[in-house]
Amino acid sequence: MTSDPITNPTDPPPDEKAARIVDLAQRRADRAAAAQGLSAADATDAETVTPDPVVVGGPVDPPERRPDLAEVLDRRSGPVLPLWLTDRYQRRDMLRRAASAAGYHVGTHVVLSPVYAGKVAWYAPQGAARLFSRVLGWTSAETGNWHLRQDAANRNDPKTWLDLDRHRMRQASWRWWVTGAATLTTGGGGMLLAADVTPWSVKLAVLAAGLVGLARYGRPLDKPILARTVVRPIYRKLTAELTRKGIMATGLVKRPEDIVFPAGVGEIRRDGPGYLAIVDLPDGVIAVDVVEERPKLAGGLRLPMDQVWPDVMPREHPSRLALWVADRPVSAMKQPPWPLLRGGQTDYFKPFVYGFDPRMRPVEYRMDERNSLFAGFPGSGKSLSARVVLAGMALDPLVQFAVFDLAGRGDFDAFEPLCPPGLFGSGADEGTKANAYRMLMWLLKECDERGPRIKHYAKQGLNTENKLNRAIAEKDARLRPIVAPIDEVQELITDPEIGKSATAAMTSIVKRGRALGIHLVLMTQRIDNQSLPKGVTSNIAIRTCLAVPSHVETDLALGTGAYRQGARPTQFEIGVDAGWGVRVGYGQMSAVRAAYLDRAAVERICARGVALRGGVTGPADLPAARDVLDDLRAVWVPAERGQHWDTLAGRLADRFPEAYSAVTPEALSALVRGKGVESRNVKSGGSTRKGTYLADITAAAQQRDSDAG
Template sequence: MSNPLDPRDDHAPDRTTDEIQTADDAGGKDAEVVHLDTVRAGRHPYPPAADTTAHTGPATAPRADGPLLEGDVVRVDQPGGERRDWLTDLEEKARTRRPIVPLWLRSRTEAVHILRWVGVHYAHVAGYQVTRTPLYAGRMAVRSPRGFARLVGGMVRWTFDLEGEPVRVAAVQKADPENYLKLSRQRDARVRLRVPAALGVLVTLLIVGIVVAAAPTTAQWGALAVALAVLGVVGRPADRPLIDRAVIPSSVEKLTSDIVIRAITVLGIAGINQAMSKNPRDAIRFVSPIMRDGPGWRADIDLPYGVTVGDILDKRDRMASALRRPLGSIWPEGDSTIHEGRLILWVGDKDLSKTVVRSPLVKAGSHDVFRGIPFGADPRGRPITVPIIEQNILIGSQPGQGKTASVRVLASGAALDPSVELWIHELKGTGDLDVHEQNAHRFVSGIDDPSIAYAADSLALLRKEVMRRAAAIKTLPPDLCPDKKVTRQIADKRALGLHPLVAIFDECQNLFAHEEYGAKAGEDAEFIIKLGRALGVVLILATQRPDKRSLPTGISANVTIRFCLRVAGQLENDMILGTSSYQNGIRATLFVPGPPDKGGDAGTGYLVGATPMPKVVKSAYLNTPATQKIADRAHALRQARGTLSGHALGETPAPTAPAHDLLADILAVVAASEAKVWNEVVVARLAELRPEAYGPWMELEADARAAQLTTALKPYGVRTGQVWGTPEGGGKGANRRGITRDDITAAITERDGKKRSGGAA
C-alpha cells in the first residue's frame, strides 16, 4: 500500500515542501527535508537538466553534465537502445544478401570450365558403362537361377502366408488359444484371397510363354533377355553390386563445421581457447553454409572477439595437421572489408604445389595487352589476369622461388602484342630472357658494369620518353583522347608514338644498389612510375633483395601491382607488398621454400593490386621450349606488322649519356679562383659549353635548374648546399644552393682512384 508521505513512492501525490515539512514534524524532529524533484531525478539514469523556472530549494536537481558525486549510479547504455530503425536493419541485411546467380556463372570462363567438366564427366561415365554391357549381361545370366529360386520361394511364402508362421507357433507354445484362433482365421482369410491371385499370375505367365513361343526368334530372344535381366537383378548378392562405379569416390574428407572447429581450437590461440571455455556454441560462428567452391570446400567464419586472421595464418601448418590435409591445400585468408576477424578457409582437394598451371599464351596466336596478361591461377583453379596498361609491377622473392619464371610470363604476353615496344634488361646474366631478344627494342643480359650502365641509360631514355609523351598527348584533340590516357585506338596509330612501352628490369637490385649508377637510376625509375602510367610506359621490376638500398622506397611505395613469392621475414614482405601487409595477414612468409617436386611453393605468391582483394596465385609455368615457340610467333607477328625496331633489327642505339664528363665540365667552367658557385650559374655556363647536352636544363625554372644539377651530382657523392655569391652581371649578394669546387676535385680523384685499382686488379 502506497504511503502518500513517502517521497520514494511514485504514486504519492504532488505535495509542497511546507506540507512535507509538516508531516516530518509530526513524524519526528529528526526527519530529513527533501525535494520531490530531486528524489525522482535520482531514480533515472539520465536526469534532466535543472529547470531555471522551477522551485529552488535546499537541494537542486543534479544536471546531466554536472560533476558526479560519490555514490551516484551512472548507466552507460541508453534506454531504448535495443530498438533499431527498420531501414538500418534492411541495409545491414542487404550487405549479406546472397547472390541470385551463382558465382561460377558470373564468369564466362569459369562457367565454361565447369560445364565442360560436367559434360566430360558424364560422357566418361556413359562410355564406361556401355563398354561393360556384355559383362553385366553375363552377370545377370549367372545370377538368374538364384533369382528364379528367390522369386518362386517368395511367391509361395506370400501365397500361403508363411511369414506369419513363427507368430502362430509362438501362440501355440504359450498355450494361448484365443490369439491362435485369431491368427489362424486371419491366415485362412489371406490364403483364400491370395491363392486365386497366384493362380492368375501363373496363368498369365503361361499365356505369355505360349505367345512368345509362337513369336519370331527375335522376340523370343528379347523376352529371354528381359527374363534373365529381371531374375539376375532379383538374384544379385547383397555385397556384390551388378554395375561397377565409373569414378572412384575421392578420399578427401568432406569439410564440416565439427572438423573446422576442431582444426581451429587445436591451434593454441589464447583468445579462441578462452572463448570456447566460456561459450563453446557461439565462440566460432559460421556466417554461411560450408559449400563447394571450385575443387575444394569453403567455410566463412567469424573468429572470437579479439582474434584476427593473422593469428590463424601464423599456424597454418598446425591447421593442416588438424585437417589431415597437405599444407599446399590449406589456404586461409581474411576479408578486411568486413572486419579483421572474418576468416575464409578454403581447403582444396589437391596440393597447390603439385599443380601445374598451363598458360593460354602457349596456343595464343596473338594477344592484346589492354585486356591484361593471363598470369596464373588461384588455389581454386580460377584464372588470374594481371592488368598491365596504366600499371607498374613489382615482383620479389628469395632466390629460386620462381621470380624470373613469373617475369617470363609477363614478357611473353607483352611480346605477343605487336604494338608493344619491349625493353628487356636481365641483370643476372644467366640468359633466362634471351628467347625474347629477337623482339626487344633494347636488350641486355649481364651483371657487369657495362650491362648496368646500359640499364641506367634505358631509365634515362624512358624519363625523356615520358616527358615527350606528356607533351604529345596534350596536343591530341578531345574526341580522340578525352581522358588524356593511352588507349587501344591511340596505340594503333603508330605515327603518334604513343604505343605501349613495357620495360623489364630483372634483378633490378643490381642496378639500384650500384655505387655509380644506382642513385640516378632510382630517381629516374620513381619519376617514370609516377608519371608514365597514363602515357603507356610500364615498368616491370623484379628483385631478390628487397631492402631500402636495393629497392628505393619511392619505387616500392608507388608501384600499383605487387607479386611476392616466398620471402624470409616481415621486413621483406612489407617492402614488396606494402606497409602493414604482414600485420594485415598478407604474409608471403607462409610459403614453403623450394621447388614443387620437393614439396616447396616455388611459383606461388601473394598478388596485390591486380584483383579487388589480395590473392594467393600460382604463376603459369613456361619452360624454355614453350617460351621459344611464343617468342618465334611474336617475332613473325611483329615482322608482318613492321613493328620490329632497335635491337631486334640489329641496331646499336646511341648512348644516352654524353661522351663528356660532368665533373670535368664543371671544373672547366668554374675557375680555380672560384671556391663556391651557385648551381644556376654553373648550369648556365654548362649550357653555353655544351648546348646539346645541357641546353634542356636551361629551359627549366631557376629552382628546377638548381635541383637538376643537385640530382646529377648525387651519383658521384657530391652534395650541394647554401653558398654565398653574387650574380655574374653584378648585384646584391645572397645565399643560394651551390657547389664547392674542392668537392668536385675530390670526387674526380676518388673516382679515378677506383678505376685504377679496378684495372690493376
C-alpha cells in the first residue's frame, strides 16, 4: 500500500509550478544572451561551457607559524648561573683570585698602618676643633641668617637687623637645650666607658672609632687617610652602538641598521673577563670577512687588537659573527694555573686540560686515535705547547715515551727518566737522527705486532672494536700506549740519506698506529712542502699552527682552505704571543694558548710520572743499526750484474723486516745515494728502470772501509 504525498493547500498545482520554473530559467538565459550580444535562438543553440576555476595559490611568504608547546618549553634565554659558578676550573680560579686579592689588600693596609696612625693623630685634633666650631655655630644660630643681618647692617637698617636678631635668638633658645642634653649624654657615656666595668677591648674600639671619625671629619677632601689599593682598569664597555661602529670601520657594511642583533642570542652579555655580542651581518658579508679585517675592527673600537676577538659561529650561517671584547688586552691577563700542576692523574683515552682560549675558558686535548702536529716559526712556542701535551701523558702510568729532540736545546730533557734506554735522544748530530730513524722502524714493527694482539683481546670482549682501549692496555703490558715526540722533525724528513725512508715510515705510522695506541707528536719550524710532506700532515688529526707570517704556512700546517675559513695565526706576534696558536681537529677551529709550564714545573711533573710508574721498564726492542751497503750485498743474487730499486727494496724488506719494512724504492735510492752510489738505468729481467750495479755497491763499501781505517 502506498501513501499519497503530503501537499500544502496553498501550493500551486504541479504543472503550474513546473511552468513557472521553466519560465524563470528562460528569462535568465535571455538576459545572459543579451549581455553577450546573442539572440535568444543563438543562445539556445550555443553549447554551455563551464570555465575552469582560477587557482590563486598560497602566498609566497607563508604566515608565521605559532610555536607549539614543546618548542616554547625548550626555549632558553641563557645560563641561569654565571659560568664561573658552574665550571670547576673557573670556580677554582675565581676563588684563588679572590683570596689573592684579599691577601694583597689586607697586607698593604697592614704595612701602611703606621702611616695611617700618623694621619689619624694629625687630623683628629683638627676634626675636634672643626666639630666644636660647627656645634657652637648651630647652637647659637649665628650661621643661619648672618648674611641677611650683615646686609641690613651694611644698609644701616636697624629695624630689619633687630627683627632678624630676635628671630635668631628664638632659634637659639631651644637649641641650647638640645646641645646641653647632648653634652650631658656624651659626658655620661664617656664616664661609663672610662669606668672599670667596661672591658678594655670595648674602650679601645670606641676610642679608635672616635679618633678615626674625627680624623675623617678634619682631613682635607683631597687627602684620604687610607691609601688606594685598587686601580680599576680603563676599558670601553661593549654596546650596540660601539659594535656597529667597529664593524662599519672595516668597510664591509655601509649602514648601521644592516647589522642586526638576533633575538634570543644577540643580547650583549658578560662572558668571562669581557663582553660577547652576536650579530647578523647583511647579505653578502660573512663573518670570515670581518675576522680578516680584525685590525680595522679594533681601530673602530679604539682598542688594542689582542683585546678584540671576532670569531665564526660554529653550526650557524656564515653571516653570523661572534664578537668578544676583553676588559683588557689578553696578553696582559694572567692565565689560570694548569689544573694538574699540583696533583692528579690523566688517562690516555680521555681528554685533559691543555690550555685556555681568549676568554680564559679551559680547552681540552685528547690523544687516543690521533696524532699531533705543532708548526710555527722560531719563538712561537712550539716546544712550550708540546711539553704541555707530554706533561699530561706523563701523569698516565700506562704511557710509554720515545722522545727525540733534533734541535738539541734540552727542551725535553726532563722526559728522559720516562723513556726506556734507546728511546731518548737530544742533539742535532747524525747519530741522534739515526737513532730517531731506528725508533721509527721500531714503531713500524709495533704496528705489525699490535694489530693481531688487539684483535685477540677484542674477541674476548675487552672492546667492541679492533682498537686499543684502557682495558686491553692494562691487560697486556706489550700494548701500552706510546707517545713519540720528534722536535724539529724537518731535520729527519729532509735528510739526504734517510729522509725519504723516514717520511714513508711516518706516513705508515700515522695511518696505522692511531688505532693501535701509537701517537706521534711532530714539531717543526720550517713550514714548506719539503719539510711537511702531504702524506704525513694530511693524516694527522690535531694540528696547531702558532705564529707564522702568511696564509701559505697557515694552509700547509692546518690544511688547505684553513685561512679562508678564518684561521689567523698570522695575527700572533712572533716572540711575544708564545704558546698562542690556531688548532683544528678537536672541536671547532679556535685560538688556544697552551698552559704555561716552566722547566722546573715540567721536571716536577715528570718526577711524579716516574713515581706513578714505579720506575721505567726495560729497554725497547729496537732494531740494530744497519749499513745499507752491507745489507744490499747480503741480498744480492750473485749472477746479477745490476738490479732495479723496487726489486732490491722488496728483498731487503723480506730479509730484514725490522729495518726495511717501510722502505720504498725512492727511499732506498736516497739511502744508497747518500753513501756515494749513483742511481743508474739498469736493464734487468727484460726491462730498463732505475737501479744500481753490484760493482758500485762494492766500490762504495771499500771506500767506506778505507776511510774508517
